[in-house]
Each structure stands twice: as C-alpha cells, then as structure tokens.
Amino acid sequence: MSAAKIKGIKIDWEVTRHELAEVEGIPLTKKMCDRWDKIWGFQAKPDDLLIATYVKAGTTWTQEIVDMIQHDGDTEKCKRASTSERQPFIEWVLHETLTPGWEKAEAMPSPRTLKTHLPVQLVPPSFWEQNCKIIYVARNAKDNVVSSYHFHRMNQIMPEPGTWEEFLEKYMAGKVVWGSWYDHVKGWWKAKDHHRILYLFYEDIKENPRHEIQKISQFLEKDLEKEILDKIVHHTQFEIMKENPMANYTMVPPEIMNHKISPFMRKGAVGDWKNYFTVAQNERFDEDYKKKMAGTSLTFRKELSGGTDSPLYH
Numbered sequence: 001m002s003a004a005k006i007k008g009i010k011i012d013w014e015v016t017r018h019e020l021a022e023v024e025g026i027p028l029t030k031k032m033c034d035r036w037d038k039i040w041g042f043q044a045k046p047d048d049l050l051i052a053t054y055v056k057a058g059t060t061w062t063q064e065i066v067d068m069i070q071h072d073g074d075t076e077k078c079k080r081a082s083t084s085e086r087q088p089f090i091e092w093v094l095h096e097t098l099t100p101g102w103e104k105a106e107a108m109p110s111p112r113t114l115k116t117h118l119p120v121q122l123v124p125p126s127f128w129e130q131n132c133k134i135i136y137v138a139r140n141a142k143d144n145v146v147s148s149y150h151f152h153r154m155n156q157i158m159p160e161p162g163t164w165e166e167f168l169e170k171y172m173a174g175k176v177v178w179g180s181w182y183d184h185v186k187g188w189w190k191a192k193d194h195h196r197i198l199y200l201f202y203e204d205i206k207e208n209p210r211h212e213i214q215k216i217s218q219f220l221e222k223d224l225e226k227e228i229l230d231k232i233v234h235h236t237q238f239e240i241m242k243e244n245p246m247a248n249y250t251m252v253p254p255e256i257m258n259h260k261i262s263p264f265m266r267k268g269a270v271g272d273w274k275n276y277f278t279v280a281q282n283e284r285f286d287e288d289y290k291k292k293m294a295g296t297s298l299t300f301r302k303e304l305s306g307g308t309d310s311p312l313y314h
C-alpha cells in the first residue's frame with residue numbers, strides 16, 4: 001500500500017497503473033470508460049475555451065501561455081494554483097476518491113479554460129453546440145512518442161510502457177491511451193475547417209514563441225502590449241516553466257509522478273527523437289507513417305533549421 005498526498009490530502013490507496021478499455025474503439029483508461037456518460041454529457045458554455053492536444057504535444061506549455069494572456073502577463077496570478085486546478089482536464093479520473101475533471105470544471109466560475117486529450121469524435125457534443133473556441137496543438141510524431149515513453153515511465157498510473165521498442169510498437173498501432181496519434185492529428189485537422197479551432201504546432205511555438213503567442217492572443221481577441229508580450233515569452237520558456245512548481249507537476253505526489261525517473265519538464269526540444277530511434281526503427285516508422293498519413297495536407301517538421309535552441313526563443 002502506498003500513501004500519497006495531493007494538496008495536503010493523504011490518499012490511502014494503492015497507486016497502480018490504469019487498465020485500458022475502449023469507447024467507440026478508442027483506448028481510454030478504464031476509469032474514464034466507466035464514467036463515460038458523465039464525460040459525454042459534460043455541459044460546455046459558450047465562453048468556454050478548450051485546449052485540446054494529443055498527450056505530450058505541449059499541452060501544459062499552451063495552458064501557461066493562455067493563462068498568461070488571460071491575466072495580462074501577471075505571473076503572480078498565474079501562480080494561484082497548479083495547472084490542473086486552473087484549467088481542469090475534463091475527462092480525467094485519477095481515482096474514485098478524488099474529484100474528476102468534469103466536476104472541477106462544473107465548480108468553476110466562467111469564463112473557463114478547459115483541457116482535453118480526446119480525439120475530435122469523442123469531444124462532448126455540447127462544445128460544438130455552444131460553438132466554443134478551441135486551441136489544438138500538435139507535435140511531430142517522433143518527438144511525441146519519445147516524450148510519451150518517458151511520461152509513461154515516470155507516471156506510475158499510466159499503463160506500463162515496456163521497453164522503448166515495445167512502446168514504439170504500441171504507439172504505431174494506436175494501442176495507447178487516447179488512441180492513435182495519426183487519427184488524432186488528422187481528425188482535428190479536418191475539424192478546423194468547420195469549427196472555431198486554432199490549430200498550432202509545437203515546433204512553431206518553439207521556433208518563434210512571440211509570433212505564436214500573438215496568434216493565440218488574436219484568437220482570444222486580446223490585445224497585448226509589447227511589454228506584456230515580452231513577459232509572456234519569458235515566463236513560458238522551458239527553463240522558467242521547469243522551475244515553476246505551479247506548472248511543472250512537482251505538486252503531484254512522487255508516488256504518482258516520479259520526476260527522478262524522468263522529469264515532467266524533460267527536454268522541451270525539437271529533434272530529441274534522434275537520440276532514441278535506431279536506423280531500422282526510423283525506416284520502419286517512416287514507411288508506416290507514409291501509409292497512415294497518406295491523403296492529408298497536414299505536415300510536420302521534425303527538426304528546426306536553427307537547431308532546438310533557436311535565438312528567436314530568447
């Protein structure tokens with residue numbers, strides 16, 4: 001039995017890795033599937049903003065940028081609570097004894113900013129009925145799978161990743177929580193033509209954060225003075241966020257997220273996949289990728305021409 005603490009609350013339950021089940025063919029944790037009626041029936045409001053991503057695509061980064069824009073670059077206000085308390089993760093059920101994401105959202109005053117990793121077809125219909133604004137962030141598959149592998153290692157409630165090789169196979173087959181990366185990014189890419197969706201790329205934010213932050217602020221209809229924009233660019237840098245306890249998930253008990261195995265704020269780079277893929281894995285991945293991504297206009301960059309530490313970032 002392992003006891004853990006969240007916000008000073010003692011949890012007397014055994015921390016075990018989530019089992020997978022399915023909703024409409026999409027693997028989700030069994031705990032989410034068991035409460036699916038609640039998730040599907042979630043009531044969005046017209047002034048809700050939804051941040052949607054495939055897991056490990058830069059969700060937390062985008063959440064911090066959005067919070068900073070909404071609070072005019074006031075870093076103290078953005079440290080009022082941890083990321084998941086500020087912007088509830090609507091479908092998340094950590095444990096039966098803890099408040100699920102949708103209930104945290106229900107208890108929040110409007111305007112709310114919410115997070116989801118759901119593929120577009122599983123987003124609660126009220127978001128479309130209410131014509132909510134949505135920011136979707138996508139990250140290239142190779143960096144995404146490396147990040148996800150390390151996240152599964154450190155997060156003791158995520159399904160067991162196995163070896164890197166085994167995880168890569170599961171990822172390519174879409175046998176991971178929230179399903180296939182390929183279908184996720186393509187599904188949302190199509191949806192952006194019919195709904196109020198701002199579709200962004202991790203690589204673009206990394207290369208030119210100022211430009212992408214301005215894009216987000218325009219989407220949110222918020223004018224940013226240069227000074228505030230400078231502040232947001234600074235505060236949301238990887239090195240700064242890595243040290244921010246309200247954004248780096250060190251508030252989560254180590255029994256759940258073990259940052260010693262791999263920190264949540266791990267590398268924050270584009271192109272780290274080159275340190276993991278063997279030549280054979282890379283060839284196999286590329287061949288499979290071509291098939292799965294055939295017929296879409298969606299393209300990704302897997303490296304930045306200026307390297308991962310672009311001067312534009314500083």
Ligand code: A3P
Nearest residue numbers: 056057058059060061147237238265266267268
């Ligand atoms: P790495 O594991 O590659 O370092 P999510 O929030 O969707 O779970 O994504 C987490 C990934 O985004 C991690 O990637 C994390 O380091 C990265 N990340 C978080 N904040 C970032 C920032 N400010 N700049 C760049 N990358 C960031």
